[in-house]
Amino acid sequence: MNASQFGRRISPLLACIGLLCVWQAGALALKTDSFPTALEAIRAIPSILGDHESLLNILDSLRRMAIGFGLAALVSIPLGLMMGRIRAVASLCNPLLMIVYPVPKAALMPVIMLWLGVGDVSKTLVIFLGVSIPIIYHSFQGAKAVEEKMVWSGAAMGLSGFQRMFRIVLPAALPEILAGCRTGLVLALITMVTSEMIARQNGAGNILFNALDMAQYDTVFAMIIVIGALGIIFDAAFEKLRRALVRWSEPRFDMPLSFS
Amino acid sequence: MSVVPLRPGVQAEPSAHAKPVAMIEIDRVSQMFETSGRRSHLALSDISLSIEDGAFVSILGPSGCGKSTLLYIVGGFVMPTAGVAKVKGRAITGPGPDRGPVFQEFALFPWKNVLGNVMYGLRQQGVKRAEAEAQSRRLIEMVGLKGYESFYPKELSGGMKQRVAIARTLAYHPEVLLMDEPFGALDAHTRTRLQNDLLNIWERDRKTVLFVTHSVDEAVFLSDKVVVMTRSPGRIKEIVDIDLPRPRRRADLLLDPHYQKYVVDIEKLIDDVLEDELHP
Incomplete structure (x- = not known):
């Protein structure tokens, strides 16, 4: 590893440390109860992660997030690809998408709770809705951008319509689809927390907002760190997967956007 | 046109006894495109053309004359508004x-390397991996890309990409090659080299080739027949038989007065086409 590679590896870590330093200084300067210092927040992390109950709560959240994200990908990618290739599907779904797009998905939570209760189904559904939009949109754009001649080349080889969709449009649009999934993954984490903020039953978000109710601000900020760390870990893991899948499309030089 | 029935249910082609059945038969094909503002554009008007098995035929004309559209119709990628292609x-x-x-x-x-691209059609047709790979490697060597099997398209130059594309198409043994300005995006030197190599490859198995181009030299150098088209609407202006000996070598041909005359004559034809548009 040469110096510049080392620099690239270490810079995200430096950014985190920098942020914590600013936080620490800010908290020390403000001196209010509701804003603990970074060190206090970090000291509260082991008590959360060491607690069996809290850990189960967080795992519950992650399970819902994984199911919501997985289902969304399973539905949204084929839908987006079909929108990109079949004009009738696009003209049918595009207006619907435009209506749903600006609605904050968590704002639907109270209504969904009325229908489906406060349990896993409602929360998973909200995550599903939040994740779907960017994946549909990126899959749509990716499929639309696939060169017609490439599809024709496949058709001349004897690929059927379904095979062309699955074996030409899908791989050709994959870089764009995965860009959508990456956005979707972050949104999954956000909607996961907000859904638990509204349906207060269990989960990572519930720990956070219970602590807030009880004025345990160090726990609140510790949870924020934990959720942030989860976000970074997911993003880095996804980025590794993405690179492995679409190395053929990568430009030679890439900004180091995450740990990888 | 009268058709004499030979046996019940069998109709004789008018020319069946005179020459072999055409590989490609384009019969009164027209193509209309809807353009914005509800105006439609007649890209091809009443085109009839017959191409024999093993012939190298070029379609030549100014841009917008519908020559690519005609090729897409033969490819089956575009359905003609009227007429049939066979x-x-x-x-x-x-x-x-x-x-x-x-x-x-x-x-x-782009997600397949050179070998993967060339193998794709063979695998699609159910050829076993080992056999498909062996055939593809031979083809890659034939188009001069030995050693580049594991390269991805984005790592190749334009000329190399087109060599891969030619190998990929030849791999599944089509009877007709449909070439849509294949060397149009290449620089002059690469273009000449690919023309030479294409001729060498073609002379081995003499597939039927339909070749769209707007380069007169290219058309004359490669073809048995040059179809000159007009535009708006796209019509056939003239079909010129290129009676030059094969195998053709570029160096000989460029000095050959017959070759030069073909080029000059066809350039004149195209000039007439453009002149007619200005002063109908």
Whole structure:
């Protein structure tokens, strides 16, 4: 590893440390109860992660997030690809998408709770809705951008319509689809927390907002760190997967956007 | 046109006894495109053309004369508004592996390396991996890309990409090669080299080739027949038989007065086409 590679590896870590330093200084300067210092927040992390109950709560959240994200990908990618290739599907779904797009998905939570209760189904559904939009949109754009001649080349080889969709449009649009999934993954984490903020039953978000109710601000900020760390870990893991899948499309030089 | 029935249910082609059945038969094909503002544009008007098995035929004309559209119709990628196109006597209803396209845009599969691209059609036709790979490696060598099997399209130059595209199409043994300005995006030197190599490859197995270009030299150098088209609407202006000996060598041909005359005559034809547009 040469110096510049080392620099690239270490810079995200430096950014985190920098942020914590600013936080620490800010908290020390403000001196209010509701804003603990970074060190206090970090000291509260082991008590959360060491607690069996809290850990189960967080795992519950992650399970819902994984199911919501997985289902969304399973539905949204084929839908987006079909929108990109079949004009009738696009003209049918595009207006619907435009209506749903600006609605904050968590704002639907109270209504969904009325229908489906406060349990896993409602929360998973909200995550599903939040994740779907960017994946549909990126899959749509990716499929639309696939060169017609490439599809024709496949058709001349004897690929059927379904095979062309699955074996030409899908791989050709994959870089764009995965860009959508990456956005979707972050949104999954956000909607996961907000859904638990509204349906207060269990989960990572519930720990956070219970602590807030009880004025345990160090726990609140510790949870924020934990959720942030989860976000970074997911993003880095996804980025590794993405690179492995679409190395053929990568430009030679890439900004180091995450740990990888 | 009167048709004499030979036996019940069998109709004689008018020319069946005189020459072999045409590989490609284009019969009064017209193509209309809807353009914005509800105006429609007649891209092709009443085109009839017959191409024999093993012939190298170029379609030449100014841009917008519908020459690519005609090729897409034979490919089955575009359905004509009127008329029929046939391959070996059967009406064309869609693309098929008997007609292999090569596009100006290369249209390689970017997620596959060179070997993967060339193997794709063979694998699709159920050829076993080992056999497909062996055949593909031979083809890659034939188009001069030995050693580049594991390269991805984005790592190749334009000329190399087009070589891969040609190998990829030849791999599944189409009876007709449909080449849509295949060398149009290449620089002059690369273009000449690929023309030479294409001729060498073609002279081995003499597939039927339909070759769209706007370069007169290229058309004369490669073809048995040059179809000159007009535009708005696209019509056939003239079909010129290129009676030059084969195998053709560029160095000999450029000095050959017959070659030069063909080029000059066809350039004159195209000039007339453009002149007619200005002063109808």
